Amino acid sequence: MATMNVTEKYTIDKEYECKAVFKTVDKEHPGVEKVMAQAKYNLAGPIKVLSEIYYPEQFKGLYQRPANHGRSFQPGVEKDCSASAPQPHAPLP
Numbered sequence: 001m002a003t004m005n006v007t008e009k010y011t012i013d014k015e016y017e018c019k020a021v022f023k024t025v026d027k028e029h030p031g032v033e034k035v036m037a038q039a040k041y042n043l044a045g046p047i048k049v050l051s052e053i054y055y056p057e058q059f060k061g062l063y064q065r066p067a068n069h070g071r072s073f074q075p076g077v078e079k080d081c082s083a084s085a086p087q088p089h090a091p092l093p
Helices: 014-022 030-037 066-072
Strands: 002-004 008-010 042-044 047-049
Touching: 014 030
Parallel strands: none
Antiparallel strands: 002 047, 008 042
């Protein structure tokens, strides 16, 4: 559970994002489908975690707090981390 202090409201070029991230705009691709289904506006801002519930124990060895997550990335080294990377923006419902 967390709260977010909204500091930014913006739109994205969905087609550009899909081409850049997934290398396709094929709506059969699950990632493209999800991006295209997003609302018009996205929100961004600092997040304050209120409770981590059971995640640290249940996902021991995988779960990372935001302060530590960035340390796993090294400049110039590509990793396939899409499943564990934090999402920088939360779409509006």
